[in-house]
Amino acid sequence: MAALRDHVLWSNPDLRRSFLGNLTSNLGSAISGLAFPLLVLSLGGSAVQAGLVATVSLVTRLGFRLPAGALVDRWNRRVVMMATDLVRCATLASIPLAALWSTPQYWQLLLVAVVEGLASALFGPANSVLTRDVVSEEQLSQALGADQAMLNTVSLAGPALGGVLFAVDRMLPFAVDAVSYAASALLILRITVRPAAAPGAAEPTEPAERGATAGLRWLAAHRELLVVLFYAAVVNLVAAAVDVVVILELRERGASGTVIGAVIACIGAGGIVGALFAPWLVRRLSIPAMVLAIGVIWTAELAVFTVAFQPVLVGALLAVMMLLSPAAGVAVFQALLGKTPRHLVGRVSAATSLLLNGLAALGPVAAGAAYQAIGGTRTWLVLALLTGAATLGGWLALTATRARAVADSAVLAHAEGDRP
Template sequence: MTSPDTRAPADEQTRPPDPPDPPAPADATDPPGPADAAGTEAVVPLHRNRDFLLLWGGSAVSLLGSTATTIAYPLLVLALTGSPFDAGLAGFVALLPALLLQLPAGALVDRWPRRRLMIWCDALRALGAAVIAGAAALDLLSLPLVLVVGFTEGALTVFHGLAAHAAVPNVVAPGQLSLALSRNEARGRGAVMLGTPLGGILFGLGRAVPFVADALTYLVSLTGLLFIRKEFEAERSAGTGTMREQVREGLGWLWKHPFLRTTTLLVAGSNLMFRALFLVAIVLATDVGASSAGVGLMVGVAGAGGLAGSLAAPWCARRLGLSALVIAANWAWAVLMVVIAVSRDPFTLAAAYAAMWFVGPLWNVALGSYQLGITPDRLRGRVLAAMSTLSNGALPIGSLLGGLLLDSAGARTAAVALAGWMVLLAVAASVARTVRTVPGPANP
């Protein structure tokens, strides 16, 4: 799921003890224990796991660069055409692959070697960023070129992201999965916090500068991938069946697991609320006296809340049950949404908004650990793609809903409506038998 954040459901609690460890992936080491079986390797701590650090570090650098260009792209189009519509069109085209290509990308991620696929994605993304930088430097930029490169980079990012997420269980020990995912969450939140202002600063130095930096960050990621020793998938036979049959297999597997099916739908519902809330919170903040700088500070504090939640996720995981987490998270969001709806000063609003962002990573890590733990390696890309398509499909609807509510009813009424929606979701999570009786990860 995503948590409250502009990248998606804020896209997104308190974390349960990890579900019982699933059978180790093909090349994962067994958890440490008193020399039970001969030949058992000791588990390397995550901070000394060379392959994970290379994967994590390369992705962190490339995320920083791509986040910077999310600000630089609209600035570039505005400077090029002077049209806000063209800037919005460029953003829409860049995000379109995340909606259109998830399912086929998931099937191909399960069919092709994941590390090699990621290397090609980084190389082609670096080339695209270099093309934009070169065209900007030579004054040869055009809107069609920006749209083509933006769509291509967005498509490659879909493939890269699915492959990277599906690879994690193959580069860390099963007992480290929750910690690894929490580090990935922190990486993403940190990139948003640092990359957004960085993009504006670099663009101020020159139109080409953010895209040169972006190309270099992709090359850093590519270099790290070249030095990773482990494969990113278990041994598998060549894919059989048509693309449609393989996509249907991933969707069918997800549908047969009631807990994942229910939580995916809950994520979609909360993502809708979070995307609408992003606009509503900005208007509410100005209504209660926040300056434009104060609004920016509110979003920055919320990002820090998300980062703190990422770091707290493993600790919370050891103290809560998975079903309790799902129910508590939805009620926490409902209560905080009510606080936002009735807040009359910017400090209460900012604190409640940051708390919502804190809960998101706890939810992401908990559900992500459970889902990766029970999904067979050969299906991971497709199941991830199916869940992402279903949950993130609510994001454009949430954006549209937020705008409609603000136009027709005003910020305060819009916030009350979103609070009511979140209460309904919390009630649904509380009464759902599939949530209260979550199974263990055995027998995927």
């Protein structure tokens, strides 16, 4: 009990309010995230159209991510987060409101995806800067660990709730998501931010640290982090495709929305178990070892999907696939937030998100197109081969980068030892 009382979420009221706001809005997003492709299919849309809604949202976020990062480094983060939550609330509410008069149209769903994507592009970097504003360096690891546990809990509960709510009424998931954004805005309203400096006060005069692309330039100077982010980008592409292909194949096999939601929720179950062991794993596994382990597990299990696809088996394998992801996330983001200069946090966060989600934006629509063109078995084979190739390349690049860093350190130490 003493350890629980000492946890950063209990001792830091501002972080607790931010955490609860993120929990609420992310849960709503996970609920509607499952419902979007199901709604498109129920309206007579194709597999490509079902995947395109998610892709449009992701592409919009990516297109606005870098300027959004530069803006939130200067603006009041609390105001940005409240405003974007209210915009997303109104946008999601438009779907059930439209259903009161007629059937929602596909173009409306695409428009909702665009507006929601723009608002989320601002919210993400603002949330990262807010975390640095309200959390001390000593509390950062605990805060990131709690965030990983929260995201995986949402991944567990969200799809399951989304499937149940969609089975009750196909508009219900979107209404719940709208309410979740309103609740998040109210929680953020109560945050009293402890800013590190007045907006714009810490803006440097060096050209390399100015402008919207400063975050990308900072990452380019940190080679090991950059390699990890490129590898994670491919994994995220595969993960985005897996979500869509699982939904499409289970739907084709006659599974209900409730069953599909339960299977997708297994991703969150695996993540929760992984989050419990994340601190232990971070202390014992290097980042190259995590890359290799994640890649081997994912490649093997995606290959299994080519020959067996029963709901119980799929759910179990999806859970196992997620066991190491929380530890990898904590290790990478702790390194990022710990090393990033405070005045660049928003832009580095935006650049990181751009790299992580750039390829992932293609995942849903590419998965839908592949499933429609070559079927589920061959799509799973393509995803397995892609993951295996990325794992081998990422592990070799990280090993070479670390060897180069050790050699450079040895040369530097030798040079300093030769000085008179």
